[in-house]
Amino acid sequence: MVRLITHNLLACHVKNCTSNNFPLAFKDLGDTSLPAEQPDMIDDEFLQKLHHVLLEIHVEEGSMVCPNCNHVYPISNGIPNMLLAEHEIG
Amino acid sequence: MIPTPDLSHLTRQDYEHVYEPAEDTFLLLDALEQEASELKEIRPLVCLEIGSGSGCVSAFIGGILGPSAALYLCTDINARASRCTLTTGRQNKVPLESMIASLALPLLSRLKHSVDILLFNPPYVPTVIAEAENAQGTADIEGSWAGGIDGMQVTDIFLQTVESLLSAKGRFYLVAVKENNIPDIRARMSDRHGLQSKIVMQRRAGREHLFVVQFFR
Secondary structure, three states: OEEHHHHOOOOOOEOOOOOOOOOOEEOOOOOOOOOOOOOOOOOHHHHHHHHHHHHHOEEOOEEEEOOOOOOEEEEEOOEEEOOOOHHHEO | OOOOOOOOOOOHHHHHHOOOOOHHHHHHHHHHHHOHHHHHHOOOOEEEEEOOOOOHHHHHHHHHHOOOOOEEEEEEOOHHHHHHHHHHHHHOOOOEEEEEOOOOHHHOOOOOOOEEEEEEOOOOEOOOHHHHHHHHHHOOHHHHOEOOHHHOHHHHHHHHHHHHHEEEEEEEEEEEEHHHOHHHHHHHHHHHHOOEEEEEEEEEEOOEEEEEEEEEO
16 A cells, blocks of 8 residues: 555665655656645645545555656555665665 | 454465564564553654564554554565565554565655654574575565574664664664674664663573564664
8 A cells, every 4th residue: 555645755765866866756646636836825625635645545556756767666556666676776 | 452463364375475473573562562651652653664574563553553643664675575564454454554675775865763663573593694695685584584694684784774763752672682692782772873772571482582672862
């Protein structure tokens, strides 16, 4: 189960990939309930949407891509695979 | 009393590749149960278990704190173990965030000084170096116990990151055996990382003299 709160804690850790390595990009998540920028007014409606996006959306299949080095971290059966190949380990 | 997590969904086949809870696991559960009121008092928000295996320990801590009280992150290098962790969470109604990862590597930069409860029952059995290296490489059941020199080969790597993960009120629980040289571990964590420690529980189980050590600021 990859909830977005978890995705929010994962960064690319490929050797020498130390800047612009977060957030990992989802392909086609398809949820647009949150505005791109933090709103001035934090009301209940916004908090409910935030709660939904962070804690209730589960990504079962897909991938997360590093915006810097383009490393692809696959998600399968709700489990992200964050392992690196031998030559990528720092 | 906090019930031992329900693992009835796991099969013999699972336990061919994933460590089945044993004396060391139960010692850690007993230690956490003893600490339960103190753990609840610090109101933990982020729990992280390294090498979650069957998921038994994280499901148990979820039972102590409540399923939505904290975020329960679990890593394991063994994909089958990550699968078992996920299903154990479901079986026990604790949302365990299971991921396949080596130690806490993909979380280090984002969880700096943010982990309130950190748990590691490492591969602590002394073996030859190559056996421990090979076991981590193949990421199967041997990786859950083969610990190389002094049984500290994997643990030592993780210990270097503990201080950077622990929050101000954070607690790190480590399972160890006598051969790991616990006085030396505690001295190093104090001298190099400024972390205090205490032995929470110890027990003899067959040939093993097992300890649960807690580290804190």
